Amino acid sequence: MPRRRPGALRAERGTYDGRRPPAWAWELPPVDRLSPDATAAAHWARPGRGAEIADLLNRYRTFLSGPGSPLLLVPSECPACPGCARDDVAVVRDDLGDLYRELPPVARTALGRVLRGLDAQFRRRTLPHPVPSAGGWVDWSGRPRAWWHRRLYEGD
Numbered sequence: 001m002p003r004r005r006p007g008a009l010r011a012e013r014g015t016y017d018g019r020r021p022p023a024w025a026w027e028l029p030p031v032d033r034l035s036p037d038a039t040a041a042a043h044w045a046r047p048g049r050g051a052e053i054a055d056l057l058n059r060y061r062t063f064l065s066g067p068g069s070p071l072l073l074v075p076s077e078c079p080a081c082p083g084c085a086r087d088d089v090a091v092v093r094d095d096l097g098d099l100y101r102e103l104p105p106v107a108r109t110a111l112g113r114v115l116r117g118l119d120a121q122f123r124r125r126t127l128p129h130p131v132p133s134a135g136g137w138v139d140w141s142g143r144p145r146a147w148w149h150r151r152l153y154e155g156d
């Protein structure tokens with residue numbers, strides 16, 4: 001019997017600690033372009049998780065499919081409330097990063113692959129902020145913000 005690559009074997013199992021997601025997790029809707037394994041693992045990670053990732057990826061893709069070149073980021077008019085904060089695609093990308101870190105390995109790998117592709121498009125289609133210090137290098141807690149915040153916004 002041919003030896004399987006360890007990566008292939010891991011991906012095939014699609015689990016947390018060698019356990020397979022329960023049946024219900026396989027019946028929930030697809031998460032963006034994630035494989036069935038990765039989708040089931042994402043749904044299983046926490047209730048509502050899969051749908052949230054699908055919604056965030058949809059927002060990210062919608063921004064990237066917008067007209068115009070370069071694409072300008074749009075600040076949220078209501079950045080303090082969690083729903084409206086996501087009107088800003090940089091916040092969408094933050095939230096995807098947070099969810100990514102919580103996912104079981106198979107789903108994390110799959111989401112990471114999707115994010116790398118979308119991030120490359122984002123870098124290509126947006127511009128670095130010419131005066132980054134004006135755009136907020138740090139968040140409310142004083143932590144430096146990720147590179148996707150330091151791009152050119154509408155009205156900059």
Ligand SMILES: [Zn+2]
Nearest residue numbers: 078081083084
């Ligand atoms: Zn609001």
